[in-house]
Amino acid sequence: MHVQAASPAMAGAASATVANFLELRDRSAGRLPSVGSLYFKAPGETLFTEGEEADSIYEVVRGLLRLYKLLPDGRRQITRFLAPGDMVGLAPAEIYAFTAEAVTKVALRRHKRAAFERLIDEEPGFARSVLRQTSDELCAAQEQILLLGRKCAAEKVASFLLLIADRQGSEAEEVEVPMTRSDIADYLGLTIETVSRTLTKLKQDELIALPSPGRILILDREQLESLAAGEGAAGF
Amino acid sequence: MHVQAASPAMAGAASATVANFLELRDRSAGRLPSVGSLYFKAPGETLFTEGEEADSIYEVVRGLLRLYKLLPDGRRQITRFLAPGDMVGLAPAEIYAFTAEAVTKVALRRHKRAAFERLIDEEPGFARSVLRQTSDELCAAQEQILLLGRKCAAEKVASFLLLIADRQGSEAEEVEVPMTRSDIADYLGLTIETVSRTLTKLKQDELIALPSPGRILILDREQLESLAAGEGAAGF
DNA sequence: CGCAAACTTGATGTTGCTCAAGCTAGGTGG
DNA sequence: CCACCTAGCTTGAGCAACATCAAGTTTGCG
Numbered sequence: 001m002h003v004q005a006a007s008p009a010m011a012g013a014a015s016a017t018v019a020n021f022l023e024l025r026d027r028s029a030g031r032l033p034s035v036g037s038l039y040f041k042a043p044g045e046t047l048f049t050e051g052e053e054a055d056s057i058y059e060v061v062r063g064l065l066r067l068y069k070l071l072p073d074g075r076r077q078i079t080r081f082l083a084p085g086d087m088v089g090l091a092p093a094e095i096y097a098f099t100a101e102a103v104t105k106v107a108l109r110r111h112k113r114a115a116f117e118r119l120i121d122e123e124p125g126f127a128r129s130v131l132r133q134t135s136d137e138l139c140a141a142q143e144q145i146l147l148l149g150r151k152c153a154a155e156k157v158a159s160f161l162l163l164i165a166d167r168q169g170s171e172a173e174e175v176e177v178p179m180t181r182s183d184i185a186d187y188l189g190l191t192i193e194t195v196s197r198t199l200t201k202l203k204q205d206e207l208i209a210l211p212s213p214g215r216i217l218i219l220d221r222e223q224l225e226s227l228a229a230g231e232g233a234a235g236f
Numbered sequence: 237m238h239v240q241a242a243s244p245a246m247a248g249a250a251s252a253t254v255a256n257f258l259e260l261r262d263r264s265a266g267r268l269p270s271v272g273s274l275y276f277k278a279p280g281e282t283l284f285t286e287g288e289e290a291d292s293i294y295e296v297v298r299g300l301l302r303l304y305k306l307l308p309d310g311r312r313q314i315t316r317f318l319a320p321g322d323m324v325g326l327a328p329a330e331i332y333a334f335t336a337e338a339v340t341k342v343a344l345r346r347h348k349r350a351a352f353e354r355l356i357d358e359e360p361g362f363a364r365s366v367l368r369q370t371s372d373e374l375c376a377a378q379e380q381i382l383l384l385g386r387k388c389a390a391e392k393v394a395s396f397l398l399l400i401a402d403r404q405g406s407e408a409e410e411v412e413v414p415m416t417r418s419d420i421a422d423y424l425g426l427t428i429e430t431v432s433r434t435l436t437k438l439k440q441d442e443l444i445a446l447p448s449p450g451r452i453l454i455l456d457r458e459q460l461e462s463l464a465a466g467e468g469a470a471g472f
Numbered sequence: 473c474g475c476a477a478a479c480t481t482g483a484t485g486t487t488g489c490t491c492a493a494g495c496t497a498g499g500t501g502g
Numbered sequence: 503c504c505a506c507c508t509a510g511c512t513t514g515a516g517c518a519a520c521a522t523c524a525a526g527t528t529t530g531c532g
Contacts (some may be wrong), residue, residue, distance in 0.1 A: 149425030189385030
């Protein structure tokens, strides 16, 4: 169960990765596990590009990935960050709808799409597990749509902080932020400057502390949550 | 194949609805088709509410539905409009993540979640079909995220017009707009006034014509597409 | 230690929002 | 059949939030 360990705090989500299922199947068939070996990407390196043929499925084992779409003039929108346990390319699409890049050094497992599709048909539980993961993604995307369409800058930043805080140790109020301000801005539909100013404001109001960029301390989680939920934007 | 007919222009998407699969299964088992009968909702009526227990799956047969999320102070974000052939509640979630309301008079088919889950396990092609639909939704959601985060008002409105135009007759340049300006605004992350002003601007520039609200004519599809894609925002 | 990339802060600008009228159209009742 | 009434739409004026432009400052790496 070495792969399972890579997925730290994925809530109640069935962390049934491709690797897990492959291993399971092979084991029950008396074969040696055929899970691919790890491979690595350095920060900034591209995994695949929007429009490319989608022939692989990736599984993040360590590090952080960003998925984004570009407009012709260079405007960028990050749709999602991928942490260990997450997967990309599940969609039975022929072409990637976004670009995937390493934010930090990343360890990955790559699976051929064909093997994946076979697994869907052969392993009864697998299709269900993939469906659940895709649905969870969809749900997160809808939350992101609400954020982008209707929340103000402070609410966006607060939501973001809680999101990555929850993804790390549950109650650890010290959050690691491996992504740059530019990444955060492009995720929240803001500019770098607005993100920076908003963080400064949250610091002044003593909702958070900023020991260093790349590290954020949540001081008043309650107020931050109320802000993120869109309750207490008064004063912002 | 009466259900199929309800789905007019769904591109290449496998329009494998629950009804279709139920009918197939029953037929092959020599039973009478057990697809539920149609039922109706008047404009403005609610199908289900965010937070409610998700025990049903709905299939739009006729009319238009809106799905939305609310913030505590009433800000609304419409995440999606559902047209004939579309389905809601596919996600294996216990609770609806949004509210569903009728925009126009709507004809629906409702299926018990339990029957649906059985179908996933029993009918081999069904899980795959559902997965594809969910993935398509996810892809659309990501497009919406790009729109909300990085497009200006004119680009948003242009994208919206093309989206609903493509959903109707492919090359019919007269588009029916059953939703109000308020719906459009809440879908695009704008206000009613901005939507109205932007439409007027597009009319003045002769990209569209507005015979009446509720009816829009696309005059210059090429320019509209370039605007929607984020190429020619110059002048807007 | 020096350099480049990332971050912060300030001054100014612009897009889209808010508030406030009018306008239009469709439905209802006289 | 027409007049009214209301919901929805359009238009205008002023404003606020966030973007842009422009320095400075910090940080981390070679």
